[in-house]
Amino acid sequence: MLEIKNLHVKLEEEDKEILKGVDLTVEAGKVHAIMGPNGSGKSTLSYVLSGRDGYEVTNGSASLDGEDLLEMEPEERAAAGVFLAFQYPVEIPGVGNMTFLRTAVNAQRKARGQEELSAADFLKEVRTKAKALKIDADMLKRSVNVGFSGGEKKRNEILQMAMLEPKMCILDETDSGLDVDAMKLVAEGVNALRDEGRGFLVITHYQRLLDHIKPDVVHIMADGRIVKTGGPELALEVEHNGYADILAEVN
Amino acid sequence: MALPQAKLTATEERLASLVMPEAGCTRKAREAALARVREMGLPGRRDEYWKYTRPDTLISAEAPSAALFHTDEPMMFHEFDRLKIVFIDGVFSPEESDDLSMEGVKIDRLEDICCKDIHWAKELYGVLEARGQSPVQRPLAALNTAFASDGVAIHVTGKPSKPISLIYRHASETSDAILHHIIRVESGAEVTILENGPAASRFNKCIEIDIADGGTLHHIRAQGRDHQRRAATHMFTRMGQESIYKSFTLTVNGVLTRNEQVIELTGDDAVAHVAGACVGDGDFHHDDTVFVTHDAVNCESRQVFKKVLRNGATGVFQGKILVKEGAQKTDGYQISQSLLLDDDSQFLAKPELEIYADDVACSHGSTSGAIDETALFYLRSRGVPSREATDMLTLAFLAEAVEEIEDEALAEVIVSRLQDWLARRS
Numbered sequence A: 001m002l003e004i005k006n007l008h009v010k011l012e013e014e015d016k017e018i019l020k021g022v023d024l025t026v027e028a029g030k031v032h033a034i035m036g037p038n039g040s041g042k043s044t045l046s047y048v049l050s051g052r053d054g055y056e057v058t059n060g061s062a063s064l065d066g067e068d069l070l071e072m073e074p075e076e077r078a079a080a081g082v083f084l085a086f087q088y089p090v091e092i093p094g095v096g097n098m099t100f101l102r103t104a105v106n107a108q109r110k111a112r113g114q115e116e117l118s119a120a121d122f123l124k125e126v127r128t129k130a131k132a133l134k135i136d137a138d139m140l141k142r143s144v145n146v147g148f149s150g151g152e153k154k155r156n157e158i159l160q161m162a163m164l165e166p167k168m169c170i171l172d173e174t175d176s177g178l179d180v181d182a183m184k185l186v187a188e189g190v191n192a193l194r195d196e197g198r199g200f201l202v203i204t205h206y207q208r209l210l211d212h213i214k215p216d217v218v219h220i221m222a223d224g225r226i227v228k229t230g231g232p233e234l235a236l237e238v239e240h241n242g243y244a245d246i247l248a249e250v251n
Numbered sequence B: 001m002a003l004p005q006a007k008l009t010a011t012e013e014r015l016a017s018l019v020m021p022e023a024g025c026t027r028k029a030r031e032a033a034l035a036r037v038r039e040m041g042l043p044g045r046r047d048e049y050w051k052y053t054r055p056d057t058l059i060s061a062e063a064p065s066a067a068l069f070h071t072d073e074p075m076m077f078h079e080f081d082r083l084k085i086v087f088i089d090g091v092f093s094p095e096e097s098d099d100l101s102m103e104g105v106k107i108d109r110l111e112d113i114c115c116k117d118i119h120w121a122k123e124l125y126g127v128l129e130a131r132g133q134s135p136v137q138r139p140l141a142a143l144n145t146a147f148a149s150d151g152v153a154i155h156v157t158g159k160p161s162k163p164i165s166l167i168y169r170h171a172s173e174t175s176d177a178i179l180h181h182i183i184r185v186e187s188g189a190e191v192t193i194l195e196n197g198p199a200a201s202r203f204n205k206c207i208e209i210d211i212a213d214g215g216t217l218h219h220i221r222a223q224g225r226d227h228q229r230r231a232a233t234h235m236f237t238r239m240g241q242e243s244i245y246k247s248f249t250l251t252v253n254g255v256l257t258r259n260e261q262v263i264e265l266t267g268d269d270a271v272a273h274v275a276g277a278c279v280g281d282g283d284f285h286h287d288d289t290v291f292v293t294h295d296a297v298n299c300e301s302r303q304v305f306k307k308v309l310r311n312g313a314t315g316v317f318q319g320k321i322l323v324k325e326g327a328q329k330t331d332g333y334q335i336s337q338s339l340l341l342d343d344d345s346q347f348l349a350k351p352e353l354e355i356y357a358d359d360v361a362c363s364h365g366s367t368s369g370a371i372d373e374t375a376l377f378y379l380r381s382r383g384v385p386s387r388e389a390t391d392m393l394t395l396a397f398l399a400e401a402v403e404e405i406e407d408e409a410l411a412e413v414i415v416s417r418l419q420d421w422l423a424r425r426s
């Protein structure tokens, strides 16, 4: 479903190459995890896939179900089914969370030629999904992420994902800043979305999250490349020995 | 001190084009105001207070012409039940206006009060304007007091059931209108004043507002439409104990608008909020000049001004909070911000605080910036198209000012006009 081939990315403003040939394929129905030291390029990969400005693709490709993602605007990628749960969700004062959700849901439906969700149907759905994530009515009313705790922001990302029902879910360190209970909630939210038609790319530092969201494949990223790929046991190895051994082995 | 020759000439040229109306009880105030104009001279480009806004076209003998804008759009506030007072090119229109009688308020045309002997009016006309000439001179307001050709006197003694709506229609491309209203809100009384319309090719308008102890005045104004119109407006407000004054102005279009607000909190525990949202395009120039004086204990003042500018538009903010000696427990807040939608637009701000009391909490801030790229990307990454996302962020930027409007229905109308402006983008 998601196919990344030999992806090279540099910063637009500087001559600094960050991704140095990433190859990665995520099949529908599978959960892939990416682990790797800080600064290895994990967030960059997630931003490039979702279309953030500031990066220049110098080589390679990325496609979703055969459609070239790199040619699309961010909103087109979203409509095509890409979703990024941000490492640092953005605060938007003055835009109500509920308004934001409804605008996003309906914009995507419109882009796909579907009818807009009625206000009543939308409300019903949000309430049910918010409740599962323990997001209360007050959080829905407030401005997007403003005054939310770290954990609340991450749960809000998962709520958006649940409402938008994307094909390809990319989660960038959604576990950071979460306590155990919040992590369980988030994992449940993600697991509820797992199905045959949907792929996941879970970026994380820690094995912890992968106890709750069982990955099919684990990749290790270092210095802008996927340096090792394996099964869930690879995550355990990192947990016990850190990255040093793996990196030494690769080099 | 003698005026510089250029200023003297410009002032005399303007004065020569005006005729003081025959006006009984305001005559003295008008003559005194004329003397003030002669002493101060009309604003010139070198005046510090006009550093950011060129006064030339506001003081020229002839008003620059302004095309009439035709639209099928209904007039602002049309959906509200209100008492309409209509001026066409600055002349009161009895035919277009509603019957001026309403419970809780007495409304008279300025020229009629002169025949009667209304005490409060005599004590207000030109009085607050004269007080407002110090520490900063406002010659266009004095010119207004001297030569206003029409206006109303509104005496609020109760709580009228509907807003009083001042409607300024523009009918002639060369009209030059000078209007002066006076409003007295008695103790415990409460009123909402609405203002809208382009008024004239050039509009000089002054309102003097005297709010007695415990009185409340809400003011919502919309300035829009005819883009070539020019306006210089002044509102002088004196506030008694526990009185409340809340003013909001929406400005959409206009090659030149200067709105001055001069507010004096003279009674303890008074609350004054002035806010403005303006959106401008191209040769739009908009200036908010606000001067709030705290001269009593435990008063609150808020100034919230937001400007969205694109295609080379200019926004100006000059705002001051003056806390006098003894005005303890003052809570003063001032924020002025601009959102520049491109590199050609500019925002010029001069925020000032001057404090002579020690137990006060005053803050001010002024910022100027572009759309937040991170927020824009966040919205787009959720599928919101770029343009819609930009509009959402623009309205969000204006929200703090719009939230100053207490009445939800009025706030909604303002927001929908802002949305219309965004939708009209080329």
Ligand SMILES: Nc1ncnc2c1ncn2[C@@H]1O[C@H](COP(=O)(O)OP(=O)(O)O)[C@@H](O)[C@H]1O
Pocket: A011, A018, A036, A037, A038, A039, A040, A041, A042, A043, A044, A045, A054
């Ligand atoms: N916009 C940027 N400007 C400057 N450096 C950047 C930018 N984006 C990423 N980098 C650099 O690229 C490298 C990879 O960063 P990132 O993708 O955030 O790594 P990770 O998410 O794996 O911690 C780091 O060295 C980081 O400093």
Ligand SMILES: [Mg+2]
Pocket: A042, A043, A044, A087, A172, A173
């Ligand atoms: Mg990262």
